[in-house]
Amino acid sequence: MLPPDARMLASQNIVIILCGNKKDLDADREVTFLEASRFAQENELMFLETSALTGENVEEAFVQCARKILNKIESGELDPERMGSGIQYGDAALRQLRSPRRAQPQGTQECGC
Template sequence: MSHTYQFKYIIIGDAAVGKSCLMLNFIDKRFRAEHDLTIGVEFGSKIIDAEGIKIKLQIWDTAGSESFKSITRSYYRSAAGALLVYDITRKDSFNHLSEWLNEARFNGNPSMAITLVGNKYDLEDSRVISYEEGLRYAKDNNLGFLETSALSGHNVNQAFVDTAQAIIEKINSGTIDLTSQNAGIIVKEKIVKPKVTKEGCCKG
């Protein structure tokens, strides 16, 4: 399937918040209850439609453990978008968000679009982080925000699409330099706008 853009994404956050499960649900529409901790990075890709534009997402799911941070830092540099994930049932994963956000903003490009994702929405009875807390953190840090469930699929696709739409807005506003190798964007097809011609124009 042809596409207009190719965007590089990274998924970041503490270990065991469901980053790999989110990517698996997004790409394959399935859930794996038993999932080994990610070692280094895992890769996946999928073409989506955002505002009528076909976009191929290249997604790098990064390890959340401290021992792999030196490896995963290099993946920030040329990412156009990021999903910053926490577990709504784990206060520590929410408390560590600023650490992850600082890593992304220090090592990544300044125009990166970041969406905050509160995962495990299906475990509502075990929730310790309210929706309002997540929304407040997102607003305070200029992030997109939504809650997801990698188990049920709730808002999973939307998290990736919302991030793509934020990137498109940055492209349209000129915030992103498409010629930069660190933008994390490849233009595959030019968007051709129909030319308006005036009658009676001089012949060449």
């Protein structure tokens, strides 16, 4: 079981991702995908296997974290305006994210992140 320190010291809504690195060295693995996946699920963590050598899933780890954080902002679970939430807007132009996404007109494509 994961120590509760991060959630106790930061926020119950913290987004944590477990990255199993060195995916390219499958023959040398010490933890199976299933073991790591179960651990992540039991501890409410996101999970990806990555390879710094090949770059596989490295960017995806950041994209998934960002997407999850944005979803929590949109659902109201996280509030960048609240001190101690662990997140904040970096640029005034980004504050438009506060308002819920509006339906896109037919024919335009919305970013999936």
